[in-house]
Amino acid sequence: xxxxxxxxxxPQPVIETRKVLFESVPSVLVLVDNxxxxxxxxxxxxxxxxxxxxxxTSYGWKLDLQKQ
Amino acid sequence: xxxxxxxxxIAGTITGVVSVSLVLLGNPANMGFCIACxxxxxxxxxxxxxxxxxxxxxxxIIGLILGAFVISxxxxxxxxxxxxxxxxxxxxxxxxxxxxxxxxxxxxxxLLRLGGGDLNALVALAGFIAGIIAGSLLLNRGFTLGRSQQxxxxxxxxxxxxxxxxxxxxxxxxxxxxxxxxxxxxMHAPIVISLAAGLLVGILAQRNRFCMAGGIRxxxxxxxxxxxxxxxxxxxxxxxxxxxTGHFKLGFAGQSVAHTQWLWNFLGMALVGYGSVxxxxxxxxxxILAGEGNxxxxxxxxxxxxxxxxxxxxxLASSAQGTTARGRVATIIGFVVITAIAVVIIQAxxxxxxxxx
Numbered sequence: 001x002x003x004x005x006x007x008x009x010x011p012q013p014v015i016e017t018r019k020v021l022f023e024s025v026p027s028v029l030v031l032v033d034n035x036x037x038x039x040x041x042x043x044x045x046x047x048x049x050x051x052x053x054x055x056x057t058s059y060g061w062k063l064d065l066q067k068q
Numbered sequence: 069x070x071x072x073x074x075x076x077x078i079a080g081t082i083t084g085v086v087s088v089s090l091v092l093l094g095n096p097a098n099m100g101f102c103i104a105c106x107x108x109x110x111x112x113x114x115x116x117x118x119x120x121x122x123x124x125x126x127x128x129i130i131g132l133i134l135g136a137f138v139i140s141x142x143x144x145x146x147x148x149x150x151x152x153x154x155x156x157x158x159x160x161x162x163x164x165x166x167x168x169x170x171x172x173x174x175x176x177x178x179l180l181r182l183g184g185g186d187l188n189a190l191v192a193l194a195g196f197i198a199g200i201i202a203g204s205l206l207l208n209r210g211f212t213l214g215r216s217q218q219x220x221x222x223x224x225x226x227x228x229x230x231x232x233x234x235x236x237x238x239x240x241x242x243x244x245x246x247x248x249x250x251x252x253x254x255m256h257a258p259i260v261i262s263l264a265a266g267l268l269v270g271i272l273a274q275r276n277r278f279c280m281a282g283g284i285r286x287x288x289x290x291x292x293x294x295x296x297x298x299x300x301x302x303x304x305x306x307x308x309x310x311x312x313t314g315h316f317k318l319g320f321a322g323q324s325v326a327h328t329q330w331l332w333n334f335l336g337m338a339l340v341g342y343g344s345v346x347x348x349x350x351x352x353x354x355x356i357l358a359g360e361g362n363x364x365x366x367x368x369x370x371x372x373x374x375x376x377x378x379x380x381x382x383x384l385a386s387s388a389q390g391t392t393a394r395g396r397v398a399t400i401i402g403f404v405v406i407t408a409i410a411v412v413i414i415q416a417x418x419x420x421x422x423x424x425x
Contacts, residue, residue, distance in 0.1 A: 006215065006370075007149070007152065007214075007215025007217060008212065008215055009213065009216065009347075009348035009364070010348045011123060011207065011285060011286070011289060011348070012207065012212055012280070012350065014289065015207055015208065015289065016289065018289070018290060019212070033147075033148075033149075034147060035145055035277070036277050039072070039277065040286075041362070042288050042291065043072070043292060043294060047290065047291075047292055060124075061398045
């Protein structure tokens with residue numbers, strides 16, 4: 001499962017992620033291209049008990065969310 | 069406590085202390101910072117409106133933008149982006165400013181007014197929260213201003229260059245600008261101190277993604293209090309500073325640059341909250357993002373300056389005597405226009421999703 005949140009301004013990346021995480025999917029990839037989105041999605045995912053690993057990419061960051 | 073929360077706690081505290089210090093050094097009461105009032109004063113300094121009492125090229129704003137610009141460059145966070153509905157952002161920001169000048173303050177000054185004991189700001193806070201909840205509901209229903217794209221460094225840096233030019237004019241050819249001799253515009257801390265305060269708060273706000281609307285929005289959307297800590301600390305530290313320096317004055321009546329029409333304090337700030345959430349940040353956050361290279365936020369800055377100019381040219385702005393009939397009508401128009409924009413966008417998204425399936 002992948003969410004492309006590139007170019008979306010805060011808080012839309014979080015809202016898009018929220019829709020998916022509320023369905024209790026085991027793992028999601030979120031693509032973001034601004035720092036606020038990276039931090040907000042990470043914070044939200046952690047609060048939802050997901051492990052977050054961040055990889056830097058050419059456009060921004062890839063957030064790999066895995067259900068704990 | 070996470071590192072993020074600790075940093076916001078420190079940044080919020082410093083920001084509150086700096087704000088009250090600016091008042092002690094000459095700024096109007098509870099107006100160490102007021103993003104809306106300061107854009108209004110800048111519009112006046114540039115003769116975009118003729119209200120003689122509110123004309124001054126506030127160095128705090130210049131500092132905020134340049135501070136965010138410099139620190140984002142230094143931290144490799146300067147990211148030129150834009151192209152996400154710039155004109156709609158202009159229009160929404162225009163009405164955010166109309167709303168702010170009905171209440172007489174942006175969310176930042178609302179906290180500082182509260183910290184000074186001005187209870188009208190408490191009414192405004194209720195309105196601000198109501199506006200944020202309304203805007204958040206629209207976001208949940210699919211409201212979006214579309215994706216931004218990468219831009220050139222020139223596009224991203226243009227707004228900073230504009231404000232650098234304003235600084236140069238203020239320092240070296242001030243005769244081009246208007247300066248209030250009476251009223252709030254005539255009250256200010258020394259230029260160098262205002263500029264330094266702006267730079268400092270600009271850097272702190274950039275590093276910590278400070279946002280007055282975001283804190284409340286995150287609580288509503290996903291029960292996270294991280295961003296709210298910044299706002300709470302601005303309130304607490306300004307309250308303590310005002311108490312210590314004897315500037316705390318509890319009550320509704322007789323507050324500086326404020327009026328007591330509770331309904332319009334509520335609605336004015338509700339319009340600010342409503343528009344801010346749809347834009348993705350309060351006036352302070354828009355200012356910082358503009359410095360970071362976001363030209364959509366630069367459009368918001370221009371929308372706010374235009375809104376301030378219209379507000380005073382057409383007698384929409386409130387004064388210590390209260391609101392004007394025109395201002396009340398403009399506030400209602402603001403709600404109607406922003407809601408209409410949102411409905412059109414959400415309907416179009418629905419249709420798109422339907423056709424896509």
